[in-house]
Amino acid sequence: MFDTLWYGGDYNPEQWAPDVWDDDVRLMQRAGVTVATVGVFSWAKLEPADGEFDFAWLDDVIDRLHAGGVAVDLATATAAPPPWLVREHPDVLPVMADGTVLGVGSRQHYSPSSATYRRYAARLAERIVHRYADHPAVIAWHVNNEYGCHVPRCYSDESAVAFRAWLAERYGDIETLNDAWGTAFWSQHYASFEEVMPPRAAPASINPTQQLDFDRFSSDALLALHVMESEIIRARSDKPITTNFMGFFKAADYWAWAQHVDFVTDDAYPDPADPRAIPYAAAVRDIMRSLAGDKPWILMEQATSAVNWRPRNAPKPVGGFRRLSLQSIARGADGIMQFQWRQSVRGSEKFHSAMVPHAGEDTRIFREVCALGEELARLTDVIGTRVPSRVAVMFDWDSWWALEQTDTPARVSYVHAVLAWHHALWRAGVTVDFASRSSSLDSYDLVIVPSMQVVTPEVQERVAAARERGATVLVTYQSAILDLGLGVLPGGYLGSWASMLGVRVEEFAPFAHPDQYFDAPSTVPGSAVEGALAGDIEGWSEVVHADAAEVLATFTEGLAAGGPAITRRAPSEGAGAAWYVATQPSDALADAVVARLLADSGVTPVATSASPEVEAVRRGEKLFLINHGATAAEVEWDGGAATLEPGEVRVVASA
């Protein structure tokens, strides 16, 4: 789709006088910038009054970039409605569950279901596309920006009408909704769709399926905005379209969204203060590659150093910007973009780092920016190459939404439950794909299903089929408890996987922690398991019957003490091993399980190192070796070995 790696960033020339624009192009050339994203927050400048458009300045900017050899990723500029629109049409504003209206002064102050917003956004997008569709600098369209990041849900009356229409579409008639939602409980039976409300403030726990359907509706309502703009673009241009995702972003089911972009883009801001930032970032690259499938994906936003929006904003260490950029390339990215090109001197993000910092050219940051530009220019041949993976980890937004509701056995973090396994495989040097409920599992030798609370018969069948053809399968606690309407599966927890795994689950026994709340669920103290796979666990146990599986570890405390914690049904008749882990493992326990899973499945690391801070990924015929640590590390791979200096990145050829 693109013949060069993207390198550059959000470019907001409206914040600067034209004499700075000249300097921008000079510095972009010095830094090796190939692409600039333009116009993301330019609505007020492009349409200073209702229906009055001013494109002259944007013409100038795009022409200058083009003249300087910089391509343009052109935004539709619909992310932040200008004040005049709100003053004339306050119905565009979003409303919270308690009735609070969110107004002007920041950004994203629109309800996705506002007809007025949709009308004005469509008109603006149409004008921009009309004007620039044929400009040679423009190589892609950037629809809106970070849909839903501040306003993932709107509870306004207009949104209520849209929600009801969505429900009518999903359920057909109101009695089907009543059955799915279980409104017989607590006297919630609806006589008509008109009685149904968004989950606004209420005295007690709101119907779980109502909440889940509002999550689904809200994701779809935002996606509908993207589709609306995309159709406007496609009517006039065949240049590729994207909208920037935000990693593991709960409010948008990106499996559905990814169908509607020509290439996937991602905004990624791992916290340098988070000790898990590196493997977490790796997981984000992996899901972006998995969402993209056969399409390209590009890192659309990252910081060169600190951000501004955390309570305390740590800078990236020396070289950290490069290492995270090359991690992205290794894991499939076809470009490295930053927010933003030149650091603002006013506004909410003036303390957000940029490619050109406040202190100018003679700075650590700008030197790192230029060096990366040079390095990326030498990596053009990665474009179009694939990142091989024999392991699939399932990731499902419905399960995320369901598992983290109130009124569950215990509030746990879905992402934590999933990434415990991703990170253990990362530490083992094994690259992972993520798979949706609908993904084909045909190419995987190891399939991991962590806490997939919501299942369909189809996904249960697909996982079972993978095992039957020889793949190793691992299922963890709280998987296969509920159907799509959040009804408990008939026939018992785990549904049809019970027979695949050879176990039954009778009761849940989360470890108690009265002070533990949802926001930091990963540290709930647990207990130990003992047996072949002894180790620490976090927060969860359950009463399991291993009717047809070997018990590898048992719980030592609580109601489930003495009962199975980890089971394995041995391979037989061509079918792979089938594991069940009835708890959330510590890192050490996850590592031990992963070692056995690799043995069962025959999956091997791309490289091995004694250091847990060495990352190794193969892309095409290149092997990327990254030492994130502060000490030198030995690494070996099929056909070679090396010592990586602290912070070193090495890209070696490898078949």
Add this chain to the structure above:
Amino acid sequence: MFDTLWYGGDYNPEQWAPDVWDDDVRLMQRAGVTVATVGVFSWAKLEPADGEFDFAWLDDVIDRLHAGGVAVDLATATAAPPPWLVREHPDVLPVMADGTVLGVGSRQHYSPSSATYRRYAARLAERIVHRYADHPAVIAWHVNNEYGCHVPRCYSDESAVAFRAWLAERYGDIETLNDAWGTAFWSQHYASFEEVMPPRAAPASINPTQQLDFDRFSSDALLALHVMESEIIRARSDKPITTNFMGFFKAADYWAWAQHVDFVTDDAYPDPADPRAIPYAAAVRDIMRSLAGDKPWILMEQATSAVNWRPRNAPKPVGGFRRLSLQSIARGADGIMQFQWRQSVRGSEKFHSAMVPHAGEDTRIFREVCALGEELARLTDVIGTRVPSRVAVMFDWDSWWALEQTDTPARVSYVHAVLAWHHALWRAGVTVDFASRSSSLDSYDLVIVPSMQVVTPEVQERVAAARERGATVLVTYQSAILDLGLGVLPGGYLGSWASMLGVRVEEFAPFAHPDQYFDAPSTVPGSAVEGALAGDIEGWSEVVHADAAEVLATFTEGLAAGGPAITRRAPSEGAGAAWYVATQPSDALADAVVARLLADSGVTPVATSASPEVEAVRRGEKLFLINHGATAAEVEWDGGAATLEPGEVRVVASA
């Protein structure tokens, strides 16, 4: 009133197809179920549209239960208004202090002061009573459900009108209110009742008496709903009436409520993760028995294992369900009911345990359910027998509301202040009654008055009279500070109790803890006391003058260092000992004081054990011995001794 112990639970057949109903009756018989509570959340099913009633299904259910030998506790079904009612009449909805309206989607979405709600609830109750008053299965009426548990207060305009009417009734004229509230402070003088508002959002601390009166009004407003339905029932039926209480529930002054039920019922969900759950549960049984007085009381709801509504929901240990049930019987209950009969598969409480769990009959839980059914059937002869107690602990909702307001010397937990003494007596094997401000104290040899901040001359006199006739009296810090209008008692803190106790209190000196907030007040660090009763204290000291009392312990730190912490006025001329404890004691210190109180009063334990986890209670001619611990324990009583195995419950005859 009833000739069998109630055993069963909330039965919500509307969640299931009729073929499940057959299975329900079969399993109820297997489990020994005697009573089912039916219809609690059936409004939407019984009145699917305004004025259209459908009782056919309920006829069927009640007939099946009757045929199966299961009696019915029939609900008036008014706890959760159906969506059509809200859509047609949004004025039924409750409004919070900041103006937020609480809508449909959960339950209890009505303002107690809504005339519309009252009209519709009355009509529904009348129809149900009319239809089922003479059905032979129906043995009791269950009014609404857990009044106030989610919406204890409503601040709507309609509630404001009702509040003003309540105030006019209480005070007669506005100047009497001005005097009682002290509106001269901060320029709050009201010229008429029309100017008075509920304590809605305000810039600073709201008038304390206004807050207290709103607490009282809100309890009365809910109680008025119960009385309204009760009168409808009594006009047609003489079967006994109840509404289910919720233990130590701050929003409803159950001393007043208990006058309006024919038998007391309670919903009790002690947290299995709370190390104080067992004695706390004992205290809840004790207050229910005390509220009931000469009437029966029944445990109306408990869980067989975990609940769903805490952030993390621990299961009950093996046998825990039985032990807490028999604890209730021992402490006077005439029945053990559960929420709910069959575990839901949809809705907010599908993860709440039930008598028939998701995993069905062949489960630990259902086996424990059946075993308890058998055991209760053998305990029928406890019905009508009394639980003797020679100790009264005073419990007063006005003091609870007052003590936990803002703008006090220090925010302390009233329930914690009271239960420290209950639990020490529980550990000593002594059964306790609770007493209200108006209760007779004639039958008690030991009267404990913990932190009773609000007093009347009458209760001061009644306690003094008890002491004068020989009872031992213990008063603790923050008692007798305020009158019913929250005015400081004239003549000094402690009022007339000062002379009874032989002490004066000059100043309060709570220990500082800037990070300590109201929600977890029991852990405020304190200091020590030394003397005859040395030990640790929590959070509170004060400057006391022991003019006519022996000083048993003195404070060691802070403003009060060197001054009295615990005093005792010796018995004389037939009057009992009079103790003052100027602090919140640690468990060990409370135990030491209790040992001396028992000696002073001549009160003796029903049994003794070295294990703090053995509970012993006499009911009628039976002695209940419960070992809640995980190790065997020796226990001795007047006329016997035994070793209780871990978890064992033994019921022995004892005169």
Add this chain to the structure above:
Amino acid sequence: MFDTLWYGGDYNPEQWAPDVWDDDVRLMQRAGVTVATVGVFSWAKLEPADGEFDFAWLDDVIDRLHAGGVAVDLATATAAPPPWLVREHPDVLPVMADGTVLGVGSRQHYSPSSATYRRYAARLAERIVHRYADHPAVIAWHVNNEYGCHVPRCYSDESAVAFRAWLAERYGDIETLNDAWGTAFWSQHYASFEEVMPPRAAPASINPTQQLDFDRFSSDALLALHVMESEIIRARSDKPITTNFMGFFKAADYWAWAQHVDFVTDDAYPDPADPRAIPYAAAVRDIMRSLAGDKPWILMEQATSAVNWRPRNAPKPVGGFRRLSLQSIARGADGIMQFQWRQSVRGSEKFHSAMVPHAGEDTRIFREVCALGEELARLTDVIGTRVPSRVAVMFDWDSWWALEQTDTPARVSYVHAVLAWHHALWRAGVTVDFASRSSSLDSYDLVIVPSMQVVTPEVQERVAAARERGATVLVTYQSAILDLGLGVLPGGYLGSWASMLGVRVEEFAPFAHPDQYFDAPSTVPGSAVEGALAGDIEGWSEVVHADAAEVLATFTEGLAAGGPAITRRAPSEGAGAAWYVATQPSDALADAVVARLLADSGVTPVATSASPEVEAVRRGEKLFLINHGATAAEVEWDGGAATLEPGEVRVVASA
């Protein structure tokens, strides 16, 4: 201005019957009371209905006081509108950012921008001034009370109009506002002032300059109320006017306010539980003296012991009331007033200590009150004498507002940043003045500029000029980053101070602490510095280039490791030393730096002691020596030495 030290308190006779008034005068005389503040919360009593005034009771009270020899500080009584006003004119009520309206029931329920409130307040003030202007008891006017303490900002529609008018006055035209606010960022461009809103609830971070201007506007809106009443008074009376300040109160820029009072008054409630309460209180006295300049200042409110409004309210230790009072006199106060005279028995503050406590005359508190009255009577000759200081610490409300916004490098506490230096000088026995952005620095030998994030060219020049004439200058991290519009200074951080200090700052590197939020910023863990000034630091480091300064300490961890943490440019050519501290120091490190600063500047302590709890201050020809500690302490001064017993205060003559 006054020829006696004020001693007395808020006197609220409307809370008591007239027979108590007689007792009040008797006790006031016993206590040595000279002044009573009357009428602060009397609006409802003085104007019981719209336009109906009742002054008879106040005439009586003032006459009694006068007859008893007690002067009157007469309030305008406008602090708490009566309920009738709100009922008739709900438009007076303030509105919060989320739309919540704050109503009656407490106090201060008015919007500063309400025309109705202003009209009624003006009428009341006029009537009071008219009636009492010539009463011989009245010696001063007390306008309103604690402006903004509960409602520092109002977001109502009427406030929005006032905000726009304020902005139009400040910026002239909308494009100037757009430039200053940087509305090019996030598409916030305003076409007219009518589109601008207060910073109400919004989806994300609100424009920083909008927030800052709303802080400024809100301070000005409150000040305008004071000015309105002051003009009414001045038209009729030439007695001095004040309104009571609240120490380091963020919502009101007291540098501006102090221009509009005839004498400064302060309400000070240091928490006895706060280990830093004593030096913190000293700092509050110092800023009051500095705000007053050549005018007097009086401590208008303090507690004799505990307050009521913290979650837990510790009492003052024995003698603590006296020591804090004499600390105030030593630091320039011409009076010591208390809230309140007689402890209330009803209302929100009945548990607030007073001069006459609930327990009456025969109490520790009243004895301390009488003793202080006697002592103050012997100190009359301090009136008019000055507190010499050779050290200025700059304090700037704009920087406070800016530094504590969201979206900064790290949220830090401005007051903590400033007081670290004040307290180190306090520990060294050196008295400090605070200086505003506009204050002359001519009389100082040491100028400290802590975290002054917002600067003007003028203040940069003035500090540089002080150094050039020989003063030692210390600048700390986050100083001189932004201009008045919160634009990053052109030419680099530190602006023109970079050359003065001989350093450049390239990047910020706050230490990470993901759990650390704004409310307790002082405990952010840091790291160490090493070198000539080794020690611990808190929370902050940065990348500094010491181009023309000696490096005294370097960072040991993080991005800045090995780089300068503390630099000193040596004195030369008559210019003083110029220090830069790129971090927040521990106490020990601040002490070490201060020792060097004193050496550089030639500033010497007024006295020295090995005890960190001895406070020494010179006022006029008196030296005040206060031992706040629990052990005896030696102290030496120029011309004397003494041993202070625990808690002792000694006032010695000293030239």
